[in-house]
Amino acid sequence: MTEYHRARALPWVRGLIGVAAFLLIAEVLSVTGVINRSALPPISTVLGQAVLLLGNAQFLGDLAATVEAWMAGLAITVAVGVPAGLVLGSVPGVRSATRAVVEFLRPIPPVALIPLVALVVGPGLRMNLTLVVYAAIWPVLFNTIYGLDDVDPVAKDTLRAFGFGRSDVIRRVCLPAAAPFIATGIRVASSIALIVSIATGILTGRIDGNGIGAFISDANTAGSINPALAAALWAGILGLALNALLLWAERRVLPWHHAYLEESEAAQ
């Protein structure tokens, strides 16, 4: 192994050792009774259950339903959030005028809206999606606005000087320049969307449609903590996988951005 390979492999080795040590300690604490086994089953049991869930048709259906809700929720979020951000970011009057409204709406926890949305929108997937979009739209909105702040004014003025109209300036300069910011906002929104979708399911059961949350809620009602924890484990894995997917897509769509980033990192 060359020095270079060793340096690259080191984090992996350390990471694996860390995970193994964690599993071992958790198992020992549970077997020796330091942690109450009826509250938190041994980690080996949870991991075994997680593998078993892959053969469980109900769970696989719920997993697919969660991915669907995530996709639909994120699509609506982007379709609403980016244009709204473009308007708020490029028209100064609108932005400062709506700021108080936004600052007041944003801190309201989406889960606190569950009772209201359940009554107003009614049961089913649209209830889940309403809450998801409400929670996930803020990072998309704010990152679009911040992205527009960061656009090179000379580039905008140049286009204007050549007689391009407002929409052309937005399409040719502002959007591409703000794209990396928007992409980051979408990635943050993605993890919020997933968590809120699952949280709503856990708190309302199958009222808001199927999903991992409803699966966990069923397990909680039945008092079986093992499947609930195993499903939570899969929810974490799903979150990591979706984040990796979006990162990959970001690199594909904005290759110039990451190339630029790596170059500047190398220069440091």
Place this chain on the structure above:
Amino acid sequence: MNLATAKTTRWLGRWLVLAAGTLAWQVWADWRHSAFFPPPSAIGAQMYHLWFSGPASYLSLTPSATGNILPSLARVAAGLGIAVAVGAPLGIAIGRSAAVSGYLDPLLHFGRSIPAVALVTVFIVLFKLGDQMEVAYIAFGTIWPILVNTIDGARTVDPLQVETARVFRLSAGQRLTKLIVPATMPKFFAGLRISLSLSLVLMVVAELTGSTDGIGYLINNASNSYEMTEVWAGIVLLGILGYGLNAALLGVEHHVLAWHRGARRLTN
């Protein structure tokens, strides 16, 4: 003078839009008599009646306010306090040691991606229902953003400054208090702000799932008896609290990070 006038106009404009929106809602609600969207005047009257019409000796807080709002706030404060007390030192330790962060990185990323909502039943079994469980739950859920951001901040302290401190023979303790902790502060505050809004979410989740008091409990109770005005009163209260807490944190941050804005020449 001119600047001050412009600032006042902006401030006025911002609140005018909020006021106009509230007024439009009022007119619309009075006209439609919607069961789901009570007029703001009714919500305000309900809030006054429920919480702020008590005796002067209690700062006009009613028993419902002292019995629900104050416990909720105390839980948030205690949970966040524990998360900061554990997360900030741990984050600096992990961030300053390549070995430790190598061992713990995969675990941290995975722990962060498991939705805390999925674990609420585990906390109920481990800690039994009550304040202890809610505080532990809020602390567990809010520690991740603080931890991850502090690690990032501690890891990216300018190496040149660290070398300079070594050259000037600053002891390890001096390097920590005079260089590393201040340099980590901006990132730490960024994490704390995420944790603050998260803490309200977790507080509501804990109170919706199993509690006999608190703002979440009030909202849940009101929605079970279809008292829409009370549901709205709870939601508006959460919005106001979130706005206030965020503003307070921004004030502290502004004060603590005054040197940072100066160094980076940031305005505002």
